[in-house]
Amino acid sequence: MSKPQISFPQEQCAECPIRHRAVCARCESDELEKLESIKYYRSYEAGQTIVWAGDKMDFVASVVHGVASLTQTMEDGRRQMVGLLLPSDFLGRPNREAAHYDVTATTDVQLCCFRRVPFLEMLDTTPHVSQRLLEMTLDELDAAREWMLLLGRKTAREKIASFLTIIARREPSFQNTVGVGQVAFDLPLTREAMADYLGLTLETVSRQMSGLKRDGVIRLEGKRHIVIPDFEVLMDETGDDSDGGVLD
Amino acid sequence: MSKPQISFPQEQCAECPIRHRAVCARCESDELEKLESIKYYRSYEAGQTIVWAGDKMDFVASVVHGVASLTQTMEDGRRQMVGLLLPSDFLGRPNREAAHYDVTATTDVQLCCFRRVPFLEMLDTTPHVSQRLLEMTLDELDAAREWMLLLGRKTAREKIASFLTIIARREPSFQNTVGVGQVAFDLPLTREAMADYLGLTLETVSRQMSGLKRDGVIRLEGKRHIVIPDFEVLMDETGDDSDGGVLD
DNA sequence: CGCCCCATTGAGTGGATTCAACTCTGGTGG
DNA sequence: CCACCAGAGTTGAATCCACTCAATGGGGCG
Known part of the structure; x- marks a missing residue:
């Protein structure tokens, strides 16, 4: 304490x-x-x-x-x-x-x-x-x-994928890379906190993480460390437009 | 055109x-x-x-x-x-x-x-x-x-009730009243636009509107005009805290 | 070791969706 | 005048995705 x-x-x-x-x-x-x-x-x-x-x-x-x-x-x-x-x-x-x-x-x-x-x-x-x-x-x-948009319209799998891209993008290590190829980082949230973020239950979060792992979209090293072999593959799972998005 | x-x-x-x-x-x-x-x-x-x-x-x-x-x-x-x-x-x-x-x-x-x-x-x-x-x-x-919060955690019925209170509160006619008793207004949105607002389908919006009407929480006069006999009853359907909320 | 916390996995349920038919209203033109 | 149509809304039946409840796995720490 x-x-x-x-x-x-x-x-x-x-x-x-x-x-x-x-x-x-x-x-x-x-x-x-x-x-x-x-x-x-x-x-x-x-x-x-x-x-x-x-x-x-x-x-x-x-x-x-x-x-x-x-x-x-x-x-x-x-x-x-x-x-x-x-x-x-x-x-x-x-x-x-x-x-x-x-x-x-x-x-x-x-x-x-x-x-x-x-x-x-x-x-x-x-x-x-x-x-x-x-x-x-x-x-x-x-x-x-x-x-x-995520909360109102995305599926559980899309929510997880979107969340991972959001965290990855704000990683200092990501800023340098071009945004393709391999990315790795630690999740700053428990499964429960992820569920609260995404409007899901923690069980659904866990199941979808397992699903993305099974399909080779992500690798899990321990509970919290995430490796994304190919960032574009993850992007395809988010449901978002493929074009790079609007610049400021 | x-x-x-x-x-x-x-x-x-x-x-x-x-x-x-x-x-x-x-x-x-x-x-x-x-x-x-x-x-x-x-x-x-x-x-x-x-x-x-x-x-x-x-x-x-x-x-x-x-x-x-x-x-x-x-x-x-x-x-x-x-x-x-x-x-x-x-x-x-x-x-x-x-x-x-x-x-x-x-x-x-x-x-x-x-x-x-x-x-x-x-x-x-x-x-x-x-x-x-x-x-x-x-x-x-x-x-x-x-x-x-609405999109991530509320049920369809709570979403509809919350939406109605949001619209009602911003009605000029509402500003005068104490926020109790009868309130009436026109919906500025179609069922489809409501669905887009609430992260639902338009069929679900329609069903829940019918449900609230059946239970006497709201009255429908035509498609768009809403009468709320008792605002507090509607509030109870939103899932929100009952206490008046925090002042600024 | 044994406990606690976090996470995973399974089975069954249910609320919202999908697909489809039908109603109501207002507007248009024969 | 009213038949017809288009658009908005309602209702029904079947499906499915995520939830609930429950059991199990695994790592860290006292």
Whole structure:
């Protein structure tokens, strides 16, 4: 229960791994200084709850390391994940006191937190922050809309395949490659969390993973490590258009 | 085919029905003047396509009258609605040339369009616009997350009931009432569009509507006019928490 | 070792889909 | 005027995909 705190290196902004992608991406050095004065780091172990829906939330944050999830729960226990926050993603609504969703660390997580009220003031005075936040929010909205297509119309197998491509694409190792050929990564989620993400049961997730493995689309090494021999073959299983998609 | 153009009154900003809720809500009169110089109105008949996914889009817009929908279509024809735009809602991504989704007028629609590039410049120079746009985008993201819960975890009956409450809540007539007792409104969507919204088939939509009618939860007058004798009874069918929800 | 947690697999059920027939309404033209 | 048609909606019967309930497998840790 009272394990030793996870310790990530306490970064300076200058060496921050998410410096160029997070909400602070466009800041000049003087703006960074201002942000630095209202920021602090926090760490959470895998499985810990970061905030409960309805709780007062006196900070907003960037995910520096690890993966966190937003979930909604119905009275009878049905659960749906509604957000998956990877490094550089933003957590919280500046002009809202209380959280709307449960936020959970699905792996060990380090957050770079900003005190909410000062951050809110910075939004008004620092266009580089508010512009970036708008851009990130619009990107999240697009992601949510892809997700809605997945939830509403895709088969279980397509859901799994789509999920794997989503995770693979955000892997640092993937960014270098052309997006063809072999890809490998660790799943940051349990089968149950995957089920919550995809609107399935954990048994269905397990069955479909086995199916993709049986058909040679993926290889499983241990429970969590995934090897994709040919990324295009996986893409064909997602149900999405084959053309590369629209550029920004 | 070449029906007479629908004509909505060509509003001045001062008398605009969405003046206080749209992206321009916080503007001062000098800012409104600037907006007015880059704006123009456009009307579409019910059923018309406003933009196709992938098309170049040289404007962004506010919905003034009517209802428009964003939809995604898979290669084999499966369709999912991913956005429903009611009066005052915002359409388009300022810093994106091409549309990501099909946009369709589901009723007769009037848009207040802003030329995209000048609007983009205004975002940089007019905090009242960019602040409001951020707020609206965050609201849409919240709505998308509710929608994801609906798509991923709710039963067909709960989906229909939830949809009806969503429409009812945004009815002007509803705003006055306390949110109890009788409510009545016209559905702005066909059964097929409802199915696309809810991730169902149109047959299932029809069956569940009949079910709610049989059980006295709703009354149908014609195909489109809905009467809800007791809003709380409908709420109980949505599967959502009974407590009023979180305030902003 | 033995326990716990996560994951896999199997058998049977059920809710939503598919395919198909039918109804209702409004509009058009003979 | 009304017969006819097209489009939207309803209803029925059979099917199927994912769910539920239940048993089993396997790895890590006290």
